[in-house]
Amino acid sequence: MSYTEVRAPKATATNVNADHVRGLRWWKEIGWRHVVGVVMIIICVVPLLYVLSASLVPGGTLTGSNQLFRSFDLSNYTNLGDRGFWSWARNSLIVCTVTAIGTVLMGAAAAYAFSRFRFRGRRGTLTGLLLAQMFPQTLAFVAIFLLLLTIGEVFPALGLNSLLGLICVYLGGALGVNTFLMYGFFNTVPRELDEAAKIDGATHAQIFWTIILRLVTPILAVVGLLSFVSSFGDFLIAKVVIQRPEQYTVAVGLYSLAADERTAPWGLFAAGAVVAAIPVILLFMFLQRYIVGGLTSGSVKG
Structure with missing residues (x-):
């Protein structure tokens, strides 16, 4: 061996x-x-x-839907219009789109002012915004209701049962936290860019719209997405402000379908929930490259 x-x-x-x-x-x-x-x-x-x-189960119940995909019927989707779902979806898209755009513009303008300007009361205002965000907006239900009720007597378009009034409530609640979020991001943009633009004769408005906003595109996309998703899925505030069925948002409208759990059309409710998720998914897919890109999408080469 x-x-x-x-x-x-x-x-x-x-x-x-x-x-x-x-x-x-x-x-x-x-x-x-x-x-x-x-x-x-x-x-x-x-x-x-x-x-x-x-x-996909016509006339289904929660307990009767335990067997996944035991039937394939699109009747629940075709019957959504009979319950006013498409009107609720239109209202939600209007409210959420205007809220997202308004939140981005207002938050960006406020963050730019706090980041680039030095004025009396700047630190106190920032501290006040931070303290205000420590209390959730849900604590102000009674105040919001009474405020809109009083405003509606003078300006009905901003009172209760008004989509514009609901938009204003969302904008006010999101301004503080989004301003702080953008403020930290704006501070990462070098001030030398502002000084170089001023030497070339650019105004503050030109610097803000043509230079700064392009460099902070990722945070604008994040704030817009978060604002859209939060307002689209909100139920409590929308239920307080909107009380007419023709002005319901998707969340409030779907709740009205399932208010009585014993006779609720759970198949319609599930179909509405599936359709309601589509805009959020599409928006996330559209903004994903900005969110993932981070600062590199607005980097300066030279």
Whole structure:
């Protein structure tokens, strides 16, 4: 028996041992993350599949929709118009689009002023905005209701049962936190750019619209997306302000469908929830390149 023949079994055992150690190390460092990821995906996807399956069951109930995709019927989607869903969707899109655009413009203007100008009361105003955001807007239900009720007696377009009034409430509630979010981002833009533009004869408005906003596009996209999603899914404030069925938003309208859980058309409710998720998904996909890009999308080359 040669020396090579004697040593071969030991070498094989050593290789198996090394592979076993590498496998354990992979599970300790990386493998468990895959397990957690798969579990979280299941937790997130199963409720979505359940709602989608329930929307395809005509006249279905919550307990009768436990078997996923046991039928495929689009009658719930075709019947949404009979309940006024498309009117609710139109109202929600109007409110959320105007709110998102207004939030971005107002927050950007305020953040630019706090970041670039030095004026009396600047620090106190920033502190006041921070303190105001410590209290959620839901604590002001009674004040919002009474305020809009009083304003409606003078300007009905800004009172209760007014989409414009609801937009103003959303804008006021989102201004503080978004101003702080943009303020920190604006501070990362070098002031030398402003000084160079001023030397070339640019005004503050030209600097703001043509230079600064292009460099802070990622944060504008994030603020716009968050504002749209939060106002689109809001129920409490919209329920307080809007009380007429023809002016309901999607959240309030879907709640009216499921107000009585014993006779609620859960198939219609699920179909409305599926359709209501489409605008948010499309908006996120459209803005994803700005959100992921971060500051690199507005980097300065030179």
